[in-house]
Amino acid sequence: xxxxxxxxxxxxxxxxxxxxxxxxxxxxxxxxxxxxxxxxxxxxxxxxxxxxxxxxxxxxxxxxxxxxxxxxxxxxxxxxxxxxxxxxxxxxxxxxxxxxxxxxxxxxxxxxxxxxxxxxxxxxxxxxxxxxxxxxxxxxxxxxxxxxxxxxxxxxxxxxxxxxxxxxxxxxxxxxxxxxxxxxxxxxxxxxxxxxxxxxxx
Amino acid sequence: xxxxxxxxxxxxxxxxxxxxxxxxxxxxxxxxxxxxxxxxxxxxxxxxxxxxxxxxxxxxxxxxxxxxxxxxxxxxxxxxxxxxxxxxxxxxxxxxxxxxxxxxxxxxxxxxxxxxxxxxxxxxxxxxxxxxxxxxxxxxxxxxxxxxxxxxxxxxxxxxxxxxxxxxxxxxxxxxxxxxxxxxxxxxxxxxxxxxxxxxxxxx
Numbered sequence: 001x002x003x004x005x006x007x008x009x010x011x012x013x014x015x016x017x018x019x020x021x022x023x024x025x026x027x028x029x030x031x032x033x034x035x036x037x038x039x040x041x042x043x044x045x046x047x048x049x050x051x052x053x054x055x056x057x058x059x060x061x062x063x064x065x066x067x068x069x070x071x072x073x074x075x076x077x078x079x080x081x082x083x084x085x086x087x088x089x090x091x092x093x094x095x096x097x098x099x100x101x102x103x104x105x106x107x108x109x110x111x112x113x114x115x116x117x118x119x120x121x122x123x124x125x126x127x128x129x130x131x132x133x134x135x136x137x138x139x140x141x142x143x144x145x146x147x148x149x150x151x152x153x154x155x156x157x158x159x160x161x162x163x164x165x166x167x168x169x170x171x172x173x174x175x176x177x178x179x180x181x182x183x184x185x186x187x188x189x190x191x192x193x194x195x196x197x198x199x200x201x202x
Numbered sequence: 203x204x205x206x207x208x209x210x211x212x213x214x215x216x217x218x219x220x221x222x223x224x225x226x227x228x229x230x231x232x233x234x235x236x237x238x239x240x241x242x243x244x245x246x247x248x249x250x251x252x253x254x255x256x257x258x259x260x261x262x263x264x265x266x267x268x269x270x271x272x273x274x275x276x277x278x279x280x281x282x283x284x285x286x287x288x289x290x291x292x293x294x295x296x297x298x299x300x301x302x303x304x305x306x307x308x309x310x311x312x313x314x315x316x317x318x319x320x321x322x323x324x325x326x327x328x329x330x331x332x333x334x335x336x337x338x339x340x341x342x343x344x345x346x347x348x349x350x351x352x353x354x355x356x357x358x359x360x361x362x363x364x365x366x367x368x369x370x371x372x373x374x375x376x377x378x379x380x381x382x383x384x385x386x387x388x389x390x391x392x393x394x395x396x397x398x399x400x401x402x403x404x405x406x
Binding site for chain 2 (some may be wrong): 024028045076079141144165187195198
């Protein structure tokens with residue numbers, strides 16, 4: 001397992017280990033499955049929202065992915081693979097939706113949503129109460145999310161899965177059906193594009 | 203364009219390589235190379251922005267699905283729950299008593315919570331009929347197996363995860379005893395065979 005940087009959520013903050021919860025859910029234990037839904041719905045939503053920029057569609061992705069997870073649970077061989085599998089189900093649904101969108105370009109993203117998420121964020125910078133620092137943090141996050149949305153969907157998925165969610169190269173590769181070196185390549189390109197874009201911004 | 207083609211600077215260094223050592227002091231080449239220096243600057247800003255976006259998204263209460271999403275998922279799960287087999291406890295003239303495999307599994311898992319360092323996982327229960335049936339397994343057509351027949355007994359296959367510190371043979375023995383007592387106490391039948399597999403160690 002690759003190390004994950006600080007600041008990522010632990011897999012599951014509960015008394016039971018996640019493997020045992022997954023195993024119980026495989027036996028049809030609804031309470032155990034509900035714990036998995038609670039543990040994963042928020043992070044899958046954040047992923048889907050940053051992929052799609054649409055709250056309603058992101059909710060649909062979470063619902064579809066976790067419903068599919070319930071149906072597929074008895075077939076899951078390794079209980080430790082649940083997290084990666086849930087991310088894979090959600091990521092591929094996002095990519096499908098984006099493909100449909102590009103086939104019907106009249107679909108617009110939910111700008112109202114985007115704005116409300118942006119407004120909230122500024123208060124959570126690391127600078128605490130320094131308004132100038134907060135403003136700069138907010139501006140930097142804005143340019144980051146704007147640039148992120150200019151990346152091709154699969155590159156964006158690579159970047160989000162790695163940088164926002166701390167998933168391993170192996171898992172991202174399995175999700176996108178590409179090799180680990182291809183994951184590294186896409187990540188490097190995504191970082192390069194965003195870093196260049198951010199420097200042009202100011 | 204090759205898919206895993208990594209972008210390079212004019213000096214030949216790949217972005218990947220600069221990224222990998224961004225937290226360390228610049229290398230002798232990077233100290234001299236202007237292209238590397240400015241790439242490091244840009245990537246450091248990106249690192250900072252990435253970290254701050256990750257933190258704020260994590261704490262952003264508006265970036266969560268509505269409660270209706272979880273409800274819809276759980277409604278599907280409840281509606282589709284596999285109907286587990288039922289096990290007949292006894293049959294008398296005034297009515298029969300059955301317990302579902304699921305309910306019996308819950309009794310077993312609950313008993314297991316009393317043993318420190320053990321997390322019960324999957325549980326599968328078979329009914330073996332009495333007599334000398336060499337194949338052992340007897341699944342009546344129908345949804346109900348019976349444990350009340352003369353000589354029939356339950357075979358419980360429980361998989362568990364153990365804490366790395368536990369002494370497995372002793373712990374598993376007391377787990378088996380617990381389960382046996384719980385089934386007799388709650389359900390009134392003998393537990394028969396209890397097979398326990400330690401399939402994993404969990405971190406405490």
